[in-house]
Amino acid sequence: MIDDLDLRKLDEREASEMAKLLHAIGEVGFLTVSNTGLNADHVRNVIEAYRDFFHLPDVRKKTVDMAMTGSNRGWGAPRSEQVDPKANPDFKEVFDCGFELPAGNSYAGKGLSVYAPNLWPNNPVEFQGIIRAYYIDACNVAMRVLQAIAVALGRDKLSFDRAFDTPMALLRGNYYPERPAWAGDRDFGIGAHTDYGCLTLLATDGVSGLEVRMPDNSWQPVSAAPGTFIINFGEMLEFWTAGKVKATEHRVIGGTQERISVPLFFNPSYDTNVAPPSSGKTISAGDHLTRRYNETYLHLQAT
Numbered sequence: 001m002i003d004d005l006d007l008r009k010l011d012e013r014e015a016s017e018m019a020k021l022l023h024a025i026g027e028v029g030f031l032t033v034s035n036t037g038l039n040a041d042h043v044r045n046v047i048e049a050y051r052d053f054f055h056l057p058d059v060r061k062k063t064v065d066m067a068m069t070g071s072n073r074g075w076g077a078p079r080s081e082q083v084d085p086k087a088n089p090d091f092k093e094v095f096d097c098g099f100e101l102p103a104g105n106s107y108a109g110k111g112l113s114v115y116a117p118n119l120w121p122n123n124p125v126e127f128q129g130i131i132r133a134y135y136i137d138a139c140n141v142a143m144r145v146l147q148a149i150a151v152a153l154g155r156d157k158l159s160f161d162r163a164f165d166t167p168m169a170l171l172r173g174n175y176y177p178e179r180p181a182w183a184g185d186r187d188f189g190i191g192a193h194t195d196y197g198c199l200t201l202l203a204t205d206g207v208s209g210l211e212v213r214m215p216d217n218s219w220q221p222v223s224a225a226p227g228t229f230i231i232n233f234g235e236m237l238e239f240w241t242a243g244k245v246k247a248t249e250h251r252v253i254g255g256t257q258e259r260i261s262v263p264l265f266f267n268p269s270y271d272t273n274v275a276p277p278s279s280g281k282t283i284s285a286g287d288h289l290t291r292r293y294n295e296t297y298l299h300l301q302a303t
């Protein structure tokens with residue numbers, strides 16, 4: 001079962017809601033959340049901005065094609081990413097944007113691809129403003145959820161906050177066209193994978209398609225209308241909590257209706273050590289994320 005949580009109750013640390021949170025993070029690794037303060041109309045507006053962009057002709061999208069760059073900012077064409085090495089590259093398209101390093105930030109000028117500058121299309125004209133505003137709103141919601149998780153795990157409320165002062169957070173629009181007629185067993189909207197970072201906050205247009213690997217190995221559909229969010233956890237948070245938070249596999253096969261989803265991948269600052277506490281080990285968040293990007297985006301793969 002995928003638990004449904006109320007963020008306002010989590011903010012207030014209501015005991016029964018915190019118990020549900022602890023169950024969701026440790027058993028299934030997926031939950032849905034409502035009452036975030038981000039309302040349905042706001043999220044619909046964001047999704048429609050992505051839809052307008054994805055419906056542009058390819059020649060226009062190519063002006064911001066990430067394949068021209070050494071990073072993942074801008075448009076990713078169909079079959080430009082392969083999240084599951086056993087499957088074919090995904091048939092989805094994406095648009096990725098990330099954290100904008102303030103001038104004078106200690107990571108500035110180091111050429112780290114996880115902090116690469118964003119690539120914005122000239123059209124639709126409102127696109128950049130809508131997406132940048134949502135990036136900030138979504139990061140704030142993600143941080144509130146992580147604070148509740150810190151408390152649920154018996155850590156200091158702000159123990160994660162310090163690691164997110166220069167977040168490698170990535171906001172993505174996923175566009176799944178209707179599943180192509182040529183698609184076979186090894187073709188997916190997005191193949192089975194676990195996310196790489198800490199927490200993923202996912203908005204969708206309400207069309208179903210996401211499936212989650214349950215503890216009994218079955219695939220369970222999960223959906224959320226705009227205004228409700230799906231949350232799951234990535235590899236870094238699983239390391240960092242010594243497995244108390246599960247990074248759960250998920251996929252989208254794709255169906256007869258086009259679908260848009262908007263994940264915020266909330267990743268900590270580059271130099272964060274996400275190894276299990278007191279393990280004596282070091283796992284650099286920046287190294288892990290860079291390696292996972294290089295493995296999955298075809299234009300970043302070593303030739």
Ligand SMILES: O=C(O)CCC(=O)C(=O)O
Nearest residue numbers: 174190210250252261263
């Ligand atoms: O489209 C979805 O529902 C999931 C997308 C996803 O898993 C991802 O972008 O990592």
Ligand SMILES: [Fe+2]
Nearest residue numbers: 193194195250
């Ligand atoms: Fe994912």
